[in-house]
Amino acid sequence: MSVIYLLISVSIIIAIGFFIAFVVAVKTGQYDDDYTPSVRMLFDDEIKKVPNDKIKTPNNKIKITTEKQI
Known part of the structure; x- marks a missing residue:
């Protein structure tokens, strides 16, 4: 029976320690x-544009952008 009193008192002391740490973190x-x-996760990757002179198409009329897919 004395072990239960010891465990309850130790767990109350630990709970008070966590509560004090929480109050300090909030303050x-x-x-x-x-x-x-x-919002940070929405703007993680930027769209990279490929210059038109590096694309081998007739008359360079097609514009291509590359994007990372999620």
Whole structure:
């Protein structure tokens, strides 16, 4: 029975430690920017344009752009 009291007291001390770490993280601004990570994944890759002089087509009338597929 004394082991249960020991386990409960140790788990309460660990929970208080995690709560203090969370409060410190919130006060230092760890969770302030919640918009940028969601937008960053949308603009990760840029469209690369191939110059017309490198394309071997009649009269270079076709423009080709290459994109990465997700």
